[in-house]
Amino acid sequence: MIITRYVGDLEKDSPIFYSDFLIIGSGIAGLFTALKASTYGKVIVLTKKTLLDSNTKLAQGGIAAAVHEEDSPFLHLEDTLEAGAGLCEIDAVDVLVREGPQRVRELIEAGATFDMKDGNVSLTKEGAHSKARVLHAADATGEAIRSALVQKCQESPDITVLENQFLVDILGDHNQQECYGALIYDTKKNQTNIYISKSTIIAAGGNGQLYKYTTNPDVATADGMAAAFRAGCSLIDMEFIQFHPTVLFSRDTQRFLISEAVRGEGGLLYNKNKERFMHKYHPLEELAPRDVVSRAILNEMMTKDSEYVYLDMKHIPNVTKRFPNIYENCLQNNIDITKNLVPVSPAAHYTMGGIQTNTKAETNLYSLYACGEVACVGVHGANRLASNSLLEGIVFGQKIIDNVEEILYRRKITPEEVFKNYDSTWVFTSENPTIEPNQAKKQLQEIMWEKVGIIREETGLKQANTEITEIYKNLAPSDNIVSYYEAINMLTVARIIVQASLWRKESRGGHYRSDYPKRDDVRWIKHMSFVNC
Structure with a gap:
């Protein structure tokens, strides 16, 4: 299964837009980063559908942070490492738990309201936490945070939020591993636009729609991960x-x-x-x-x-x-x-793996960043601790802005550079276009649920690998171009999940093999990363 560099066509007459910060995604990670970035420059936030469509809106439980006097960042770190089953990156977890309380205070300053008890923030305890440290707003915490951030972003004259904007491809210099911006499809105007930016930040969420049954909204089709992978970013820990x-x-x-x-x-x-x-x-x-x-x-x-x-x-x-x-x-x-x-x-529900980043949220492409569920900085290891996901989005969104001087002093990218480094022969074309995108999605979701789900084994994984490859080879273009792009993205990321699951011959965290039911700390205390060569 050959993954091409592009899925969309770059047209000479496409409108071009410029910004200092181009943020793709409007969940907590994208909006918090936008709010922080607006102090320093022009911010454009692109969201796939509307500001209401994200996993953040659906988050119920809360956001974990060691804000109580009987708790501590160290205890939070211990719980996170224990849940992560030996694969957490301790430096990343340390950043998460130490900087988390301050980021939560900033959320409150931005207008997010949490339940109170006796004049203090009410804290609850969730699975695998040793202390009650989860702040919540009844059982709609994500929506409380999202609505506060949306209001702040809409009030800022330096933030432009555009809805119905689909990420097609990351643009850049493949040889120099440098990002220039993104190719975006406007689903309302039915046109492709070029966005050139000093920094491009992917905060596009996860890939729950790969599975037949999911808690994720219909926008969670792995678009950010797939586009970054095609551009040369590493995807890591995808079996979890x-x-x-x-x-x-x-x-x-x-x-x-x-x-x-x-x-x-x-x-x-x-x-x-x-x-x-x-x-x-x-x-x-x-x-x-x-x-x-x-x-x-x-x-x-x-x-x-x-x-x-x-x-x-x-x-x-x-x-x-x-x-x-x-x-x-x-x-x-x-x-x-x-x-x-x-x-x-x-x-x-959630993908522990994603676009590989360091603790500055940098990918292996210069000026391309990622934060939130789309990214993998190593805080979750093999299994995410409950209510750490919202915290991760804001902590590592802030780490991007901590690097603002380098971002703002970057040279200006010209349209000529963008077109020079685009090769139309690298655009995906199907070998035998016979399967409609919607049919491909349904087949994929069934395969992933039955053979790459909660319990996996070699025979089923190999069958899944073969079946997914066949769907990919036979995928047909559609009048619904977004559905076509989504199908490519879902198949791309699904193939990586299957391959990673095949190679990891043990059970750990969110990856369970019935044919290798034991955890193997001798051979498998390591990560697997995938790069589109």
């Missing part, structure tokens, strides 16, 4: 996919998440026979790391021939006030959490 254990069971592809905080507040899991079971799998029971809980639920479903297990929230004090969003969504499905058990099952 987090499946959230408690997602409201339904027949829908995109499913509603039941926050980790529910179990932190005392929610209990029961199997089909109404028996508690987590004590059989981990001493922390319901508060075990997410990968453990997901596999435990899957095992109970298989042994009891059931499509789900139950989550009991009835005994949680003031449960409708603590989790009003969950309460309302469950009511829409005829489930009253004050009276009924809630049917839940796992779904794809």
